[in-house]
Amino acid sequence: MIRTSRIVARALAITALASPLVADPLTVDDDGPADFDSIQAAVDFASDGDVVLVAPGTYTSTDDQVVDLEGKRIHLAATIPGTAIIDGESFRRGVRCRNGETAKTVIEGFVVRNCRASWYDWNDNGAIDFWEYFGGGFWNRDGSSPTIRACLFDGNDAEYGGAILNGDENGSICRPTIVDCAFLDNGSSACLGGAIYNWGAEPEITDCQFIENRGFFGGAVLNFDGSRPEFRDCLFQANTAASDGGAMYNDASSPLVRGCIMEANAAGDEGGAVFNADPGSSAAIPEFIDCDFFSNVANGEGGAIHNFSTSPTLEGCSLRENVASIGGGMHSWNGSNPRLLDTQACGNTPDQIDGPWTDDGGNDIAPACEADCITDLDGDGSTSGADLGLLFVSWGSCGNCPADFNGDGIVDGKDLGVLFIGWGDCD
Structure with missing residues (x-):
């Protein structure tokens, strides 16, 4: 099952380019005739408005990252999506944006793999601290907000954001657009946000797939410090957290999650799919609309969702066949009072909802789910x-x-x- 979904994810991530490219682009080929033989050399030469086309091949660097986009409004694209590989060789970052890149800086059709964040002296003490590694595959900082389209992030790692980190210590707000991307096998059991770490950031993430990523908190995504990301039509499948939030960990953050599927994620402690917390103010309100939480598992409380000092809203969602020690569907405590509207909770183990919640109407809470085999299109059982x-x-x-x-x-x-x-x- 998971293997099949991985194949589907890869096929979706490697799509045709979404927009036509202008004539007379700059060209890159690591082993054939072209204007440049490295991506960085082409970026260094390019001017705003240029298109840089990268031929199939594996591209790396001797610098701390393979590519720095230098704040330029350029369209960097693989000539054949999925065949141009940005490879960090397990000890350098893939891509960095630190000069206020906007949505007009576009990177499209690449595989970003084997990247590991290089050291960044966050506290300026001159010493390498174990946690000073940010954004293995991609780091957007200093307000940088590029467009990342149809890319595959595979096997990247960092202490924060195995594939992507959005944000920095300066409090600048990064608002990248991430669309039609796949995140596979990123992070580790020590990583915070196996695929993406949002640090006071507001990215728009659409039609992406997060599969088999790993983290300590947030197997796929960790939202921190007032982040307000928007996730639309995304799949979170088989992600794992050593501690809390198998798919997503929301710390004092208010994500909008719409039309997403969270299936077969697992947490070593709490929140098999999602862990929500705001112990400082209880002001953050995560919002889930038309989402399906299915077959997630937590060793502790909250098979699908765990709420600590925060009160998310769920509208048109389903919590089905999730498992935990308490609150198979959802567990809430320490001032949490989630609001549910038109939401189904059924077939969860050992119970459906544990703790307070507000019934805004149209909810269906039942020990067992009605037989529903929506994929049996011809009705033959x-x-x-x-x-x-x-x-x-x-x-x-x-x-x-x-x-x-x-x-x-x-x-x-x-x-x-x-x-x-x-x-x-x-x-």
């Missing part, structure tokens, strides 16, 4: 090749079609992933 064929017949934009399992109006790779999750006989 199992999800099989026939259903796969029906899904492909509906591929693309659609109205209220049965193959649009996540209800986003499009039958695409995310629905294909849901179909493979349901493969086999219906229960």
Whole structure:
């Protein structure tokens, strides 16, 4: 199941370029005729408005990062998406933006792999502290807010943000746009935010997949210090936290999470999918709309969601078949009072919701879920090749079609992933 989803994620991450490129671009090829043989040399030469096309190959550097975009408004793109590899060789960062890059700085179609954050003397003491490693694959700081499109981040690591860190110690707000990207196997059991660490940041993250990332807090994502990220139509699957927040850890932050699937994530302690906390003020309000929390596991409390001193809102969500020691669906305490509207909690173990919550209406809380096999499109009692064929017949934009399992109006790779999750006989 997970292997199939990984293949789907890779296929989605390596898409055709989303926008046409202008004539007379600068070209890069590490072993063939081109204007430059390294990405950095092309960036150094480029001017605002230039397009830099990178041929298939593996690109690295002798510097602390493979690429520094230098604040330039350029479009850096792989000629064939998924074949130009930014490789940190396990001891340097992939990409750095530190000069106020805007959305007009675009990086598109790359694989960013094997990157490890280089040392940054955060406290200016001249000594290498174990925690001074930020953003293994990509670091946006000093307000930098580039566009990152159709990239695959695979096997990167850092103390903070295995694949990407947005933010810095200066309090500048980074607002990158991250779309159609896949994050696979990033982080480690000691990492904070296995894939992404948001530090007072406000990124927009759309149509991305987070699969098998690892962290101590936040297996896939950690939002910190008033971060207000927006996640739309993302998949969080099989991410793990050694402690809390298998998929996402929200510390005094107010993310908006809309239309996302959180499935088979796990926490060694609390919050199998999500851990929300704001012990300082209880002012942060995470918001979850039309999200599905399914089959997440916590060894402690809160199989899907754990709330500590914060009161998130859930609207149109489902908490199904999650497992914890207490609060299989959700656990809330220490002043938390989440608000639920049109939300389903069923089939969780040992209970559905533990702790206070406010019923805003339309909720369905039940010990068992009604039989629901949405992937059985032909109604024969199992999800099989026939259903796969029906899904492909509906591929693309659609109205209220049965193959649009996540209800986003499009039958695409995310629905294909849901179909493979349901493969086999219906229960």
